[in-house]
Amino acid sequence: MRFLKMLGAAAAVALSGLGAATMAQADTIKIAYIDPLSGPFANVGDAGLKHFTYAADMINAKGGAAGMKVEIVPFDNKINPKESLIQLQKAIDQGIHYITQGNGSSVASALIDAIDKHNRRNPGDEVVFLNYAAVDPAFTNDRCSFWHFRFDADADMKMAALTDWLAKQKDIKKAYIIGQDYSFGKAVAKAAVSMIKAKRPDIEIVGNELHPLGKVKDFTPYVQKITASGAQVVITGNWGQDLSLLIKAAADAGQKIPYLTFYGGGLGTPTAMGKAGVGLVKQVSEFNSNIPTSPEQRAVMDDFQKKYGVDYYYLRVFTLMGMFEKAVNEVGSADPAKVAKALEGMTYDTPYGPVSMRADNHQLLQNLYISTFSDKAKYGVEGLPYGFVTDPGGEIPAADTKMATTCKMKRPG
Known part of the structure; x- marks a missing residue:
């Protein structure tokens, strides 16, 4: 018991x-x-x-x-x-x-x-x-x-903003697209081609290239092809190491053409490009550190x-x-x-x-902003005297980013 x-x-x-x-x-x-x-x-x-x-x-x-x-x-x-x-x-x-x-x-x-x-x-x-x-x-x-x-x-929303900017640059006649070889990189390339055709059919796409994700250690050969093509602008959805190394190779080669990016402000990329990226590297994002905000x-x-x-x-x-x-x-x-x-x-x-x-x-x-890497930024990034500053007229209101959808949502119950 x-x-x-x-x-x-x-x-x-x-x-x-x-x-x-x-x-x-x-x-x-x-x-x-x-x-x-x-x-x-x-x-x-x-x-x-x-x-x-x-x-x-x-x-x-x-x-x-x-x-x-x-x-x-x-x-x-x-x-x-x-x-x-x-x-x-x-x-x-x-x-x-x-x-x-x-x-x-x-x-x-x-x-x-x-x-x-x-x-x-x-x-x-x-x-x-x-x-x-x-x-x-x-x-x-x-x-x-x-x-x-x-x-x-999404990639289409961001590309719409970048190609709206590109459509206004009447001196640009040749564009080069480069991206990572997987679904996202392919989506970026597809959007770039279709939107450039719709907004600036006179722009010639002189390169449309995909590279292995996270495996390229030196982008110099890619940058050489971009230079040889006569491109006046580069469009890329690259991120992380693939963007940092691409921008570094472009800077080392002394390229002086704009790079339109989704992730130019991403970790390591500002340091990789340094002063060489000032005035040339643009990004479309929901944030940059120089957007006015509260204390x-x-x-x-x-x-x-x-x-x-x-x-x-x-x-x-x-x-x-x-x-x-x-x-x-x-x-x-x-x-x-x-x-x-x-x-x-x-x-x-x-x-x-x-x-x-x-x-x-x-x-x-959400609001999107097109910004440019600048030496006039009040707030720098990665300890640099450079940062991203929103372009004049570069704010895209949230409502204007909305796109048509083919979604047919299936909800539980």
Whole structure:
């Protein structure tokens, strides 16, 4: 009898501990960060992780989302789709219902398919994909998913802005397109060709080239081909090491033609181009450090840089986290289906103006800015006396970035 009482007491203690553990787990919302933390793009993945961690700390300092702590859990995918699926399964096995990723549309493509399949097979145990940088237009068109939300402008939206600028440059008659050989690079090239044809049919495309992703160590041969082509402008969607090395090779060769980029302000690229990029390298983005903003936002940017030693760059990460917090607060729980529905059509005030999440295809609409690398910048980047400054008339209002969609959203239930 005594043994049975002791066994019962032990069981009660065990159940109590289990209850405490379950409660602790319920009091934390985990977001899996699946991006490269090793290999040629590790610096980019690490910078993104720092932004997400800081944004989570900001939420937690205010008491969390609906009173729950937000935790970012990193998973290294080595920017490989197959490895990403392994990391996704690890996250799901840990009970994580939210994942974020941004580097590589090939990775995002695999994740979207896997998450859709998981959610169909596991009703009530769904996963939501918060995409902060993978910008293949297909993800919010034919391949749109209720469980996927994109917080960056897609490649077509960005290219529309760049080609609007190009259309006004009457002296430019020859363009060269260069990009990474995967779905995103191909989408950029396709958009560039079609939009140049529509807006400036007199411009000759003298080169349209794709190169291996993350494998080129010296872009000098590519730059030599660009020079030999007589190109007067280069258009590229390159990012990370592939952009830094391309711009460095162009600078070393003394090229004096504009480079129209999506990610000219990305980690390492300003340092790679230095003074040689002044007045020539342009980017289209939702943020640059010289956009006028409040003292409070400036303090956040300064504190982030002081804490991590890298520039505040991903405004969209903070937008994503702020909208996620708002959705959780609205529904009063971390239920993935409810949070996803709350995100649909949501409007949110950022330090740079309001943004909105389209309900029809889950694409964020936000102001975009065309800026140029300048030696007249009040705020430099990467410790340089140069920074990106918005061009005169370079602000594109959020509403003007909206494009037609082919999405036919299938919603659960």
